[in-house]
Amino acid sequence: MKWTKYLIPTLKETPQDAEAKSHILMMRAGLIRRLSAGAYSYLPLGVRVLEKITGIIRQEMNKQGAVEVLLPALQPPEIWKQTGRYDILGDVLIKFIDRSKRECVLGPTHEEVITSLVANEIRSYKQLPITLYQIQTKFRDEPRPRFGVLRSKEFIMKDAYSFDRDIAGLDESYKKMYDAYCAIFSRCGLDCIPVEADAGFMGGDVSHEFMVPSDVGEDAIIICAACKYAASKEAAAVKSENNEQTAKAKGEPIKEVKTPDTSTIEKVSKLLKCPPEQMVKTLIYKADGNHIAALVRGDHDVNEAKLKRFLKCEILELADPKSIQDATGGPIGFSGPVGLKNVRMIADNSIMGMADFVTGANKKDMHLINVNLDRDFKVQEWADIRYITEKDTCPKCGGPIQLKFAIEVGHTFKLGTKYSKVLNAVYLDEKGAEHPMIMGCYGIGVNRIAAAYIEQNNDKDGIIWPSPIAPFKVAVVVVNAADKDLMAFAEEVYKDLQDKGIEVLLDDREDRAGIKFKDADLIGFPYQVIVSDRHIKDRKVELKNRRTGERSIISKDEIPAKIQ
């Protein structure tokens, strides 16, 4: 490919609306352009990167025996209502009315569609197991699209779905996908950590997220340096030892104190000169419409995923001020467990060992001090409902843990029968008995791989691509394209590489050398072959390695061997 016949609009300056490194560089290198918030056009170089990535994905999926399909993005709402996700997804699901006044939705993921398809087409145990996958555009009306293509409303996803006869089969299918994922991310050059994860709205028990550590990551993960245990912050269990405290009650009576305008832990803590870990935070939630109170230590945060799992509810949301008033008798910010009636109360394990703590009094501008368990209120349900912190220890080995931010590039789930049961995806066994299929699902954010890679691999000059996902492996840079002899030699070098199956871009622009070097560095081709009058007399070229900056003067025939 020749530069002048392509479309590579590089930018010299940082676009004003880009902040994240990958976003800036993808814009500057001419890979993408924004159409509207969360929707991006891919320009030729961007498309080539995506194709490289999807090529690797296809190879690894096929290698594990998965079979490619292509499902519609345009879907009827009925299947979503059948599984209950029409409501669970809420505004994230993009809906509209078509010309015949029927409602349509745009697929945010495809469990419903694939399960309906399989329910119709697969009947016998002989057809199982099967794993189907597709690479397709997904639509999610994200409340806040961010960081270019890292979080967009429209994005490309590879999604796979496995169907098995039993749990053992699922375990096997799951393992295959897990292995494929590790291979894919490693081939794409990503430093990626698989972590135990929460299944979220997908449902199911076992789940892994594939995380790329980065400052712009929106997910937090914990890592244990000692035993290599890694988990998402959402999923990480808190070891019970971390909750042990030796506090003994002094026997002081419970007392109401006036605490005006202190609806937050920080304010109360400051006013009463009491550390947050000496306080109990009471949050009122609505779980499928019922009020519940969640109690955690003042310095901890409620992990809604854990709470949701404990309650086994579909929709969990913080109660609004009015219903808090109704449930507790006090305004928002002053809730407490003492005297709380008709509200189910779940307390985090860490409260068990506390004594003489501070809580809200369920009255405006009032808190209670010297509060003690059992004496002042009783807790029926104890659970691990808080987020792990860096002060906690590894849930596996008890060693110190580290919190890191990361970009989620892949997520796998063992779904079980959640979808097959409702959508009637069943098979007949050898004896003619009917069973629901056991499902797994597996997603990869294709554009996210590109962006996450750039987040990890750039320098002051631009992107540093690895050969497997670079838009072109080599750029042939002619220092003076107006010079006929130079250009003729460059064409020769270019054709030669092309004939040898090497993906090469010839920068035939009649611009000054500096501009062309800068652009080559910015886009980040792994290798630059520089054709100049310095070496043409010996019929030699200069080879530059983008990552190392290493240069060598070689003949054109030596290039293929040098760029392995």
Add this chain to the structure above:
RNA sequence: CGGGGCGUAGCGCAGUUGGCUAGCGCGCUUGGUUUGGGACCAAGAAGCCGGUGGUUCAAAUCCACCCGCCCCGACCA
């Protein structure tokens, strides 16, 4: 959805105490000189100053409403 910021040529920006024909750099077109790390000279083209309404003799500039974009938070596979 709450808080903050921004919107002037393709890109980056200045102009915003109301005042003449809206400017600078880059890019683009033409001609010339240059040619190894974002050259130079000359001549050009390119703007509903985000939109609507208002105040005024006069609005990019003041006021109101709306739209769009970015960041923080909430939310999120």
